[in-house]
Amino acid sequence: MSAKHATTSTPILSTLIERWSPRAFDTDHALPENALLGAFEAARWSPSASNTQPWRFIVARRGSESFRKIEATLAGFNAQWAGSASALVVNLAAVETATGEPQRWAEYDLGQAVAHLSVQAHSEGLYVHQMGGFDGAQIKESFGLGKDLLPVSVMTIGKLGVPEQLAEPLKERELAPRSRLSVDELILVND
Template sequence: MSIAELNSRAAVTAAPLIPALAERWSPRAFDPTAVVPETALTAALEAARWSPSASNTQPWRFIVARRGSAEFDIIASALMGFNQAWAGSASALIVAIAELEDAEGNPRRWATYDLGQAVAHLSVQAHHDGLHVHQMGGFDVDALRSAFDIEERFLPTSVSAIGILGDPDALPDPLRERELAPRSRAALDEIVIVNA
């Protein structure tokens, strides 16, 4: 499958979706030479900034590291398992951090939910601008907490690789197979418990 074919893998949906949602997917093959335009990276972060949050608390923080920086290498070294095999080819790695308590110690119960919305907005904007995002949960939280001196009231929740689609043949076997596999999701009637 060519990169052009991979780029046009729109989901088969039960209802029409806007292209940025239907076409968005999470590759592992990134072009290791591509540099993300700063305007596109800024737009993705701006989309995250303007996502909804409970009482407008905006309980999200981000560490943005571009490939070639010491910060990128720190984040890449904290990744676990197969993530280390491919994520270093991304143009940037972004650590998404939830503010679980405000500065006075009051809990922010919806912080991780709100952070998830922010990262979703980031990924859709990035796709709209021709980029791809792959979110990961497999990383060493304590390593990132220590490396970036993150206070206990903040929780590193995910790491996202962002960049330009690359050649899937550069991936090791099990990952290449997953990269080229048909896209699939559970049917709506499997995930909607009540639809009265």
Template sequence: MSTSTLERTASTSVPVLDVLAARWSPRAFDPSSPIDEDKLMAALEAARWAPSASNTQPWRFVVARRGTDLHAAIEGALMGFNREWAGAAQVLIAAFAEEADADGNPHPWAQYDLGQAVAHLSVQAHADGLFVHQMGGVERDALQALPGVEDRFTPVSVIALGELGDATALSEKLQQREVAPRVRRPLAETVIASA
């Protein structure tokens, strides 16, 4: 049941870019291969160039490579079944929204713009053959305590990033989730009004 042999491309209702249809969020990461630094930097560069309101760029990342104390600290902040699989990812990235600037001026759009930056990161990573899985089940206080994190940075999520692993290494419950059909609600239910 290797995920590398599964067809995971979405069956979209209208054509979209191949990289978007093919992108998915695995839980099986290769626990032994190192991260390709060029691909990691390309993903972070894509995030850097995401659009933001007034060009405020209200996102910050703590990037931790597997085998480091920082990776272990971020893994320790994960909650629930995320702890079962995310540690195998080559990189864990804690994502923060800068909800106010250094002068205390609020950025009410910060989490929206962070989402755009992470989307750019995800698409670039997938285009380069890496995989991303975002997690909201995190202990935010533990992320807030990571090195370099200022009080005005709000912890939002953790991103597992790396090369695809073998789903058979996961628990039976997670294996079932890994190979379950990809589904989304119909487009007509997503667009609530259109003129």
């Protein structure tokens, strides 16, 4: 597959230009034991409110029972393609402290950690695709999670596959050019 580089209005880091979220993953690729350490180390060093570090992860490699549990929760199109990734990861926000106090910024901080993780993974030759289409209640039940841990998203991690392995319309989406709103559309006030 050819690169899907972003067309930017100003220079940004090359890793950010090159990073994108594929659906076609190499079904023969298996992650070696320590392959994700750099990505999770990047997540570890993400900023968080009062340094609470409210992110937790369930990492499941393809072929494991945990992978099957996560895959069973995926909805819609996600269920059609995500099983080809080398790993599925559940991104969890610790929404309460050990004493039951709410952590208001937990989901935001988790998002920062996942962003750091995805950029680091891409710099190491891995691709990440984040998904919101999954059954969070089933994740909580399958892994025996308490009320303090909120499943926010699931992501795939692996090596890039080929678009031809996808059914339509997923293949069409895989081949489509990348697009984003302009910076001017995103910034509401810029005094």
